[in-house]
Amino acid sequence: MYKDLNEAQKMAVEHRGNLLIIAGPGTGKTHTLTHKIAHTLLRNKNFHCSDSDSNILRPSSGTSEKYHFENETQSKSVFLKIPSAISHSDISNTRIFEPSILALTFTKKASDEMKQRLISLLADCQHTNKRYSDCRNTDERYAHAQHADVQIIDVQNTDVQHAYDRHTDVYNLSIDHQIFIGTFHSWCLEMLKKFSRDFVLYGEKEKMIVLQKIASSTFPNWTKTHINDVARLISLHKNQLLPIEKIAEKIPLPDFLKTTEYITIAHLYEKKMSAFRALDFDDLLVKTLELFTHPSPEIDAYRKNMRYVFIDEYQDVNTVQYELIRLLMHSNVAKTTVTDEVAISNKSFSTDTFQSTSKTICAIGDPDQSIYAFRGSNIDYFFRFSEDFPHATTLRLEENYRSSSFIIKASESLIAYNSKRIHRSLRPQFEDSTLVSVISANDGWKEAYGVTKKIQKLVGGLDMIESGHAHYHVPSETFRFSDIAVLYRTKAQGRLIEASIKKAGIPCQMVPESAWYLKKEIQTLLHYLRLLVYPHDDSSLSKILQTASARQKKNTSLFLTQIQALMDEMIHFTPTECAQKIWNDFGFESYYCRKKNGGNVHAKIRAKTLNNEKIVSDEKIQNNFLLFLSTSAQFDSMKGKEGLLKLLEHYTFLQNEDTFDSSVEAVHLMTLHASKGLEFPVVFITGLEDGLLPYSTKSENSARFSKKDDFIKNQLEEERRLFYVGITRAKRKLYLLHALVRDEKETTPSPFLKEIREELLERKTLRKPLKNIVSSQNFHTSKWNDHDQSCSDQKTKKDQLELFS
Amino acid sequence: MIFTADFHIHSHYSRATSKFMDANNLYKWGQLKGIRIIGTGDFTHPKWFSELREKLEPAESGLFRLKKAYAKEIEHEIPESCRSDFRFMLTVEISNIYSKNGRVRKVHNVICAPSFEIASKINSELSKIGNLQADGRPILGLDSKRLFQITLDASTDCMFIPAHIWTPYFAVFGSKSGFDSLEECFEDLTPFITALETGLSSDPPMNRTLSALDDFTLVSNSDAHSPQKLGREVNRFDTELSYFSIRDAVKNGDPKHFLETVEFFPEEGKYHYDGHSTCEVRFSPEETKKHNGLCPKCGHPLTIGVLNRVASLADRSEPGKKSIPYRYLIPLPEILSDIYSKGVSSKYVNGLYFSMLEKLGNEFSILLDIPLETIEKASSSYVARAIQKVREGKVRIAPGYDGEFGTIEVFTEKEKSDLQTQKTLFSFF
Structure with a gap:
């Protein structure tokens, strides 16, 4: 298991106790962290058995008894003893085993990768290392892991899960239900589903809709950019745990916004959200933190059960995430008011942590790569690590396996100009003299x-x-x-x-890329075609009316007659002929091309820089339409409704597909x-x-x-x-x-x-x-x-x- | 019915092509050249696709003709003697640039489709993968095998033809970024390949020294980027005039229906020999071996040409028996240009060329079929003599290398001066 590790990495993996790993770019950060998790996971079995004097109730797959948590729907949450011969279906019905290991990342991609690597590492282990008795269970573990995935899919029907999946990275993995790997947000979502009342999760889109509604009544002349700015500010103050009133002291407000205005709109937003029983993404963290600050017996049990916490990219934690970690690690300080920032900076918990002996935190990161201050990340928490967590050791990974030597030297000479950093140097493993x-x-x-x-x-x-x-x-x-x-x-x-x-x-x-068929002009065209097939589809009609030109809006009846006429004669047309007719008759070209030309700054800049009028968006729109025709002609063997139905089906299917094909090189x-x-x-x-x-x-x-x-x-x-x-x-x-x-x-x-x-x-x-x-x-x-x-x-x-x- | 077909060309939407590569001019030049069926090329390009749909109408099954209204616009530019019932077939060439087994691969593949519907299906799939709008021959970061799979999924009636398979940089067997076997590239789909395109720099006998290719039919296309170059290489068929008959003839490789391929002299192709164009070093494979593959002037590695590459993959010294007949020719303007020492696109050569077409008929009939006496009567004995020499293959060619076309010499200097003394020489004008 250790053959792929260098000395520093090995030291990090085997270290017991709180640990901060400073891992520069290309030094095998994920590699080391995954190994450490695997190491801990395998060692944890022995740990459990020896820890028999503890009266904490928790699942322990190696012992003869298992415990599970009562379903939330029942009156009060209590621990129940259940027989050891627990079947998978039982697990999936309850899925309330508390993890004793928590590994948190910032992105779904990172947690996915961690899961993948962990599974393959544990599988390797089975063949190479007989020291751990439970290695034989790897397949079983894998099955469990797969099972856990199925569970996630099962619950997707609920609103919460649905909204969540659409907007972010839901992922967690439970291996023997001992470990939870996921993003901060996915962990918090799990926590809230377990320990909190019902709620609806609002994604960014829904959040914007709420804000737009508020703004339309209070600040009618705001544009979308303004609302975006406000949305960003709301997110920022939540992540920094600032009361709404104090925002202006900490965060620079944009020019158009007065402090009082912001306070008004932020309060209105909160009121609306609580009226809908809705949480936005930042609320997931804030509400979970509230669980910890007002602990119930269940939360205490959860916290006591937690033995190991791993945090990836520690330099990126923001205030609320930092508080979450801290409270999870130090249960005795749970009643501290954390909404006040003073509390954070003054308190240090190095002495009075009775739990510290049984809980271990390992954070990995690189303060030189902290780039999310605009989202509320605070690099200071990284520097405070050894004050926050007792007896913490700091290790450095400095061997760089990624870049050639000149690139490393260039990066080192640059970053040396920063004053706020922990000194470390990178040692390139590839010598190359390319400048x-x-x-x-x-x-x-x-x-x-x-x-x-x-x-x-x-x-x-x-x-x-x-x-x-x-x-x-x-x-x-x-x-x-x-x-x-x-x-x-x-x-x-x-x-x-x-x-x-x-x-x-x-x-x-x-x-991120938006595919050509998701472009506005094509979407509108599809709405027209949908209306031809389903004359009662009001949503298409309203979408069409939104984009109709002023002339058409003035004379709606004529406009509708036009559509009606097309409906009547469409039986004679192939799908592409219908599309062509709509494109011509309903003034698509003039509408989109003129609008783009007038309004889009980028198009203007590009037109200027390119010195070539032809490359501006007009032509792009025209091209997209031609592309639409050339890819839709496949349905032209059928005329009228039949062909259109096929075409619409094709595009509906296309929109639900993941457009990015990773096997295609670009x-x-x-x-x-x-x-x-x-x-x-x-x-x-x-x-x-x-x-x-x-x-x-x-x-x-x-x-x-x-x-x-x-x-x-x-x-x-x-x-x-x-x-x-x-x-x-x-x-x-x-x-x-x-x-x-x-x-x-x-x-x-x-x-x-x-x-x-x-x-x-x-x-x-x-x-x-x-x-x-x-x-x-x-x-x-x-x-x-x-x-x-x-x-x-x-x-x-x-x-x-x-x-x- | 006996007819010629050229499947692989490019429209004016491809890079570095003549602006005259549009439907009307293809119609005109196809007839001047004597090609009956021409590939449209570039059907993945939305603008070309829409131009084709606008201007073409279905003819025999799977083939298309130019609509009358558009034919009328250009008809007067085609001499009576050349006019024929001309057809289009929907085709495209895709440039696949991707990595496989640890190396960057660049392979060009030609796809022929029997209908706009099927072409559109292919477009629809490819539009999800890459940008079809920038180039008539789209560059896709897509594995050749996946492209083949997409083609087959669209319709098993499609023809899939790896293009100019020996070209160093962009071919399935290319020395720079190709493969050593078809199986490495296409894996389990290999047997479904319709045919292989020899390209200008190789001819059937060279290809037939690889027993691995015994099961595949060889086709020859022009890959023309301008109307004048249409039909540099073509295929002659004797079947019913339909897409499906042609496909069957190609797939089965039966000489009864697939009569012959008309070839460039392979030496004339741009990559026949090895060499380095900047230093004007032109080497035969033996000479390259002697110099360890390096340019003796600058020391850079030489570009390994097709002859060398074929030899390195060949597993027999003599070509295998089974093959479609073939013959060589040199385009008429090039012959005229050589014998009169005038530029290929000069007014003089152009004048001669058109006057011959008017009197005799299309270019292929002049080069291949019309008796020499008739040609002599319509032009001069000098020209007739030259065509005779080309038909007999008695021309001298300095082989092409590293992107430089080979240079042809129909008559030696001595022959020329001998002939020039004869008064008949310029009686033609």
């Missing part, structure tokens, strides 16, 4: 174009001629599309890059935030300009905060960590790009670029404007200067576009 490329482009589009060109090179060319050249330039290695990631600070940057990459025909995957496009926890052989980081990275907005620059300097310094360090996260995603090649002009304004390169030691960098310039960017003929002839000499084809020389000087 980090810093590329400056004239503007945003050229930057995007440079990335595109480089990707074409990296994959060894996309057509014959390109391949011929690429062969001599990158003879040793070609990368897959999926080996490459392009990272950026803001989503708007991503759209430009996406446009360029897609234009070149390179498959790419933007995270270049990844994502924000720096989204890249956390991932790794790629080749990474591009774009937009390294002051104002973008570090990012700053007007309101942050204004002097509205008393602790202005501090705030800005923290902000800057957070942005530096974000850049650090980006750099450390790269395994082999790293390209850092910046544009000299963005959105028609001159920019200065990011100050962070200067912080990377110069000898690690190789600087290039992308020059000469590209007149006809989309012309395919130019694609293969332009090239990167560093390979200039070897290739001087006479024919291409003439129209060659030199990109780099």
